[in-house]
Amino acid sequence: xxxxxxxxxxxxxxxxxxxxxxxxxxxxxxxxxxxxxxxxxxxxxxxxxxxxxxxxxxxxxxxxxxxxxxxxxxxxxxxxxxxxxxxxxxxxxxxxxxxxxxxxxxxxxxxxxxxxxxxxxxxxxxxxxxxxxxxxxxxxxxxxxxxxxxxxxxxxxxxxxxxxxxxxxxxxxxxxxxxxxxxxxxxxxxxxxxxxxxxxxxxxxxxxxxxxxxxxxxxxxxxxxxxxxxxxxxxxxxxxxxxxxxxxxxxxxxxxxxxxxxxxxxxxxxxxxxxxxxxxxxxxxxxxxxxxxxxxxxxxxxxxxxxxxxxxxxxxxxxxxxxxxxxxxxxxxxxxx
Ligand code: NAD
Ligand code: WQD
Numbered sequence: 583x584x585x586x587x588x589x590x591x592x593x594x595x596x597x598x599x600x601x602x603x604x605x606x607x608x609x610x611x612x613x614x615x616x617x618x619x620x621x622x623x624x625x626x627x628x629x630x631x632x633x634x635x636x637x638x639x640x641x642x643x644x645x646x647x648x649x650x651x652x653x654x655x656x657x658x659x660x661x662x663x664x665x666x667x668x669x670x671x672x673x674x675x676x677x678x679x680x681x682x683x684x685x686x687x688x689x690x691x692x693x694x695x696x697x698x699x700x701x702x703x704x705x706x707x708x709x710x711x712x713x714x715x716x717x718x719x720x721x722x723x724x725x726x727x728x729x730x731x732x733x734x735x736x737x738x739x740x741x742x743x744x745x746x747x748x749x750x751x752x753x754x755x756x757x758x759x760x761x762x763x764x765x766x767x768x769x770x771x772x773x774x775x776x777x778x779x780x781x782x783x784x785x786x787x788x789x790x791x792x793x794x795x796x797x798x799x800x801x802x803x804x805x806x807x808x809x810x811x812x813x814x815x816x817x818x819x820x821x822x823x824x825x826x827x828x829x830x831x832x833x834x835x836x837x838x839x840x841x842x843x844x845x846x847x848x849x850x851x852x853x854x855x856x857x858x859x860x861x862x863x864x865x866x867x868x869x870x871x872x873x874x875x876x877x878x879x880x881x882x883x884x885x886x887x888x889x890x891x892x893x894x895x896x897x898x899x900x901x902x903x904x905x906x907x908x909x910x911x912x913x914x915x916x917x918x919x
Pocket of ligand 1: 592615
């Protein structure tokens with residue numbers, strides 16, 4: 583049994599599918615602050631297997647203790663968190679409370695239950711403005727906003743905990759830019775309000791929900807002047823979690839591992855690929871740079887290959903066509919039903 587916090591969310595729901603497909607039982611613990619129950623009904627539809635759902639908040643230690651005592655999971659995959667960078671600048675205390683206090687409470691409940699295997703969702707944002715590319719795991723860490731700092735504090739908390747008790751088994755996965763959707767088109771990213779991230783915005787332009795894309799700057803030091811990122815298919819990312827669990831079964835450790843493809847694409851590359859996948863135009867206009875953005879960011883994915891035997895298999899065309907199948911079949915996300 584794997585206990586998945588935030589399992590109803592974008593990456594969590596895709597990971598639940600792969601866990602169930604691999605024969606694991608799954609309990610999701612989620613407060614649904616940024617997700618819909620329908621996502622888990624779809625997970626069940628895709629896999630033909632059911633997910634146990636506990637509605638609860640990771641800041642609620644009593645609820646967590648009860649849930650862990652009831653499930654006796656072999657491991658926890660911890661996705662629950664808030665993730666909007668701009669919002670974190672406006673509401674830092676909410677981010678520290680939800681992400682840092684929430685994770686602290688989870689770790690206390692796990693320690694209490696004697697469950698010491700954890701896979702944590704970190705982010706490439708912990709590398710700050712890259713000093714070199716591709717980013718290796720030993721690149722210096724820094725944060726440029728409260729969201730990123732919350733991930734950094736959590737990473738440090740995990741390392742401190744491991745130092746104090748090296749029987750913990752902790753995988754810190756640093757995701758690059760997750761995109762795409764399950765190939766069935768039944769689950770995908772369902773942002774509330776105006777999407778912050780590029781691909782959901784592009785998809786909403788292609789489906790006609792928004793008139794055009796703002797390209798945040800075309801004067802970066804990149805091949806076409808627009809920002810370059812390491813986009814990774816969410817199903818590849820999900821599979822990385824299974825590999826991380828397999829490794830943790832073998833030995834205690836606390837290690838950070840990049841999950842990226844190692845390839846960078848620009849904003850205009852993404853627009854073009856999405857137009858091709860969808861057969862729809864994606865009109866755009868160039869606007870000024872978005873505060874806090876960096877020019878380029880992509881992973882060195884070799885540690886994941888060496889330690890997990892994992893690498894991303896799905897290419898840009900698959901990322902876009904899968905995202906389009908989800909967007910086109912569910913133009914208003916899970917609310918389309
Ligand atoms: P998401 O918002 O879709 O999923 C997060 C889930 O956690 C949601 O279901 C939400 O309801 C739940 N949640 C939030 N706070 C909670 C709380 N206090 N108690 C219980 N449940 C709570 O986000 P996602 O894109 O699936 O991201 C999952 C994790 O990966 C997050 O920790 C995020 O910071 C991290 N991450 C995401 C990205 C990305 O671009 N999507 C990149 C790097 C890292
Ligand atoms: C990608 C590129 C934008 C929207 C963020 C977080 C990071 C991680 C992933 C959680 C950039 C450009 C975007 C738009 C645009 N999340 N863009 N028009 O900024 O790399 O990373 O999400 O951990 O922490 O910071 O992703 O998708 O927002 O932007 O031109 O409407 O697309 O400038 O170059 P980013 P993104």
